[in-house]
Amino acid sequence: MESDAVTFNEQWAEMLGLSLDEIEPTLDTWMQRVHPEDIDEVRAALEAQIAGESDYYDTEHRMQTAGGEWKWIRDIGRVVERDEDNEPIRAVGIHIDITNRKEREQQIEHLSEDLQESLQQLKVIDRVLRHNFHNAMNVILGYAENIQETSSGAAAEDAATIIEEGEQLITTVDKQREITDLLSEPEPSETIDLGEVIDARVAATREQYPEAQITVESSDDRLVRATKSIDRALTELLTNAVVHSDQAEPVIEVTVEDRDDTVAVRIADDGPGIPDMERKIVTGEAEIEPLYHSSGMGLWLVKLIVQKSGGSLAFEENEPRGSIVSIRLPTAAVHDGDE
Template sequence: MPESPRFSSETWSELFDQSGVILLLYDVKTERIADANERACDVLDYDKETLLNTTITDVIGNRDHGSWPEHLPSVPDHQHLGEIELYTANGEPVPVEASVSHVQSTGDEYALVVAQDISERKARETELKRQKERAEQYFETAGNIMLVLNRDKTVARINERGSDLLGYERSELVGSDWFDHVVPEQIEGEIDEIFSAFWSDDAEPIEKNTNFIESKEGEKIFVKWHNTALRDQQGNVTGVLSSGIDITERKSYEQELEHLTETLRTIREVNRRLVRAADVETTIADIAEILHNHSSFHCVIIALLDDDQVDFAYESGTALTSAQIRACHSEEYLRSVRKQDLVRIEDVTVPPNQQHFGDEPAHEGVALSIGYDSQTYGVLTIHFTPDKPPTAEETDLLEELTDDMGFMIHGLKLQAERERLAEDLQTSLQQMQVIDRVLRHNFNNEMNVIKGHAETIRETCEGDTAESAATIVEESEQLLTTVNKEREITKLLGEQQSPEPIELGEIIDRVVADFRERYPMAQISVEGPTDRRIRAIGSIEQALTELLTNAVIHSDRVEPSIAVTIQTRDDTVAIRIADDGPGIPAMERKILTEEAEIEPLYHGSGLGLWLVKLIVQNSNGSLTFEENEPRGSIVTMKLPKAAEQN
C-alpha cells in the first residue's frame, strides 16, 4: 500500500471535520483508497486497515465498467454529482448522493469522493412510491365508485367501476361537469352545499352522505359516499376524493321493508276497527278511510252487495258518485271478482275496468272479494299510486284482510239474526205466559169445582158412585199438580237467570230439614262434604226439592229410604240422590235423556223431572239417571264448582 499523501493541516482539518459524510480519498492511477474517515468505515462496515487495502472499484462496484478515471470530471476543479451506490464489506448496496473531485498533492493525482448516506430518504421514497402504486391500484380496482372532482365540479378522475356503473365511457366523464351528467336536478342544491363546504372556511365539510345519482339511461342509483379533501403541500384544497358504495339493492330492500311495515301497520289498525265493529256500514266507511291513509293506496272503494246489486258503497280518494260506483260494479265485474277472489286491474283509468273519469295518470288496481264461507258480501277495490304496483306480500295481506272483513260482516249479520230471534222468542214467551196464566187460572177454577163436587159425591154416596167420585178427586189432584209443574217450567223459561256462586251446604240443610219435618216416616241421610260452593242458577234449590219429592211421594214403602251423597271432582260437584222406590219409568228416562221423542200418548207425569233437567242445564251442569241395587233409582246432578273464597 502506498504511503498516504501529505496534505496541509488546514486541508485535512477541513475535510475530516465533516464527520457526517463519507470521505474516500483514492489514487487515480492505482484506484486504491489512500485514506478514509471514520464515517466511511462505519457505513461501509470496514475496519480502516482493510478499507485502505481496497480499491475504489470494490467500493463503487464498477468492476465491469473499466477503470474508474473515466468517471472523473473531464475538467479540473469540476465536480461530478449524482446518486450512486457504495457497497459494504458484505456486498450490501448503500445509496448515497456523491460528488467526485480532483485533488493533487506533491505531483500525485488523487480523487476525493464525498458521499451522503441517503438510505433513509431512499426508503421513504420507495415507501411513497409503493403507497402511490397501491393507491393507484386501489383506485382502479376498487369495487366502489372512486371519483375526484375539481373545484369547478369537473371530473378529474373516475375509476372503471364508476364509469361502468353509470353507463358512460370514462372519456365521456373526465373533464365534464359531474353535476350536469349524474346529479338529479331536484337534489342538485343539496349536493352543491356538501361539495362547496370543502372550499369554505365557514362551513364544516360533510364527510359522509347518501344520495341517488342517475345513470346515462336515467336509472336511479343510490350511493353512500365518503368524501375526503385532497390538499397540496401548502395545505390548500385541490379537489375532493369521493368513494361511493352502490346501495341501490339495499335501499330497495329498505324501501320494500318500510312499505311492508306501513301495510302491516294499516292492516293492524283495520283489524282493531273490526274488533270494535257494531254496525256494518259505519265500520266499512271507517276502514275505507284507514286504507286510504296508506301512502300507496291512491283510492279505496268498498261496495256491499244485496242480491248481486250494490246496496251500500263508500269511496275515499276517487270523487266518484254513488251512481258511478254502481256503474263500475257491473255484473261482469262482480262475476269476475267472485270467481277469482282477486282481480288485478292493469289500468283503472281506461276500459274495460275504468274507474276514473278525469285526467288521471295510468295506475294499477286490485279488486278483492269480501266474503265468508262461500257467501260474498261485497268487493274491496284499491287503486295504487302511479309507478308503485302492488307487491305479492301486499296482495296476500289484502286477501287476509278481506277475509277478516267478510267474517266481521258475517258475525254482525248472525248477531242481528240472533237479536231478532231473541226478540221474537221473548215476544212468544210473553204471549205464552199470558195465555198460560189465563188458561191455568180458568183450569184451576174449573178443576177445583169438579174436585169439590166429586168430594161431595164421594162423601154422600156409596158403592161404585163413591169409588168413581174418589177417582175423580185423585185425578183432579194429579192434574192440578201437573198444571203447577207446567207453571214452574213456563216461569223458568221466561226468566233470564245466570249462574252464580251458591253455598251447597245451606241448600241441602234447608231442604232436608223441611222434608224431615213434612215426611217424618222417610229416612233421609246426607253423606260427603257439604261445605262446597257450586255455580248454578237460583232455582237449583227447587231442583233438589223436586228430586226429594219424587223419591218420597212415588215410593211404595211405608218408610222410604233416601240417601243424598255429595262427591267432589276437580271442577265439578256431584249431588247424588238414591232411593229404594219402584224406580223411574223407562219411558220417562228415555224422554229426559232424549233417547225418545214425546208422542201424543205421553201423559207427562214426569214434568217435575223436566223442571229439574232445565234447571241443571241452565246451570251448565248435567243430569244422569241409573237404577239402584237392589231396587230404586239414582239421579245425579253434576254442577260446576265455584271458585273458593279468600
C-alpha cells in the same frame, strides 16, 4: 299527513261500483262517501290513529255506492311511517265488504224481537189458561168432594179417584208454569253453599214426611255455581223419592262428593224405580212418540234447572231395588277461576 293524497286500487273502486278514473285520489273523496250517521265515529277513530292514540284504525260504517245504495264496510288501517316529530307521513288500510254480515245480524235482531214479542204473548195466554184451569178444577174437585161425602160404594170410590187425579193434574200444571218461567226468564248462576241447601231441603222433607228415613253424607262446605232454583230441584227429587215409594217407611240416602271439577249429589231410594222410558225421554236417549204419555213433569223441571246451572243429570238403578238420581254441578272455585 303531509297531504291528503290517497291511492285507491281497482278492487276498492269496484266495491263501490266505480272505476279509478271516476275517483279523485283525496281523503276528502273518501270521507264524502261515508254515511252521515257514521261520519263522526269514523273521524274520531281516524284522528285517534293519526295522533298515535290507538294501535290501529278499525271501524264499521256505511259508504255510498255509485248507484246511491249503501254498503257496510269494515275499514282497517294504521300509520306506518312518521317523521322525527312523530307526525304521520304515510298510512295504509283496507276495506272489507261486510254488507251480507250486517244484513244477517239485522235479520237475527228482528227475529229476536219478534220471538220476544211472541213469548210475551204466549206468557199472557199461559197465565189466562192456567187461571181458568184452576178455577174449573176447583169447581170439579168441590163437586167430587161433596159426592164422596154424601155417597157410598162405587160412587164414593169414583169421586175419590176424581179428587186424586184432579189434584195431581193441578200439581202437573203448576210445574209446567215453573218450567215456562225458567225458559222465559232465565236465572243467573251464583255461588251457592250446596251443603246448606241440602240440609234445609232434607229437614223440610223429613218434617213433611216423618215416615221417611233420610240420611245425608258429607254435605259440608260444598260451594257450587248454580241458579237459585237448584233448591227447587232438590226438593222435587226428595219429594218424588217419598211419594212414589211403595214402602211404608221409604229409605232415602243422600251423598255428596267431589268429582274432578264438580260436586256430585246422589239421591238413592228403595222405591219401585223410575220407568226406563221416562228416564230415556228426560235424558234425550229416546224421542217422544205420539202415543207416549208422561207424568214426569217434575223430572223435566229438575233437568232444566240443572242444565241452566251448567250441570248434568243422570239416572241409574239402585241395588237391590230403587233408583239413583245424580246431579253434578261445577264447583265455585273452578268457575270463578275461569272468569
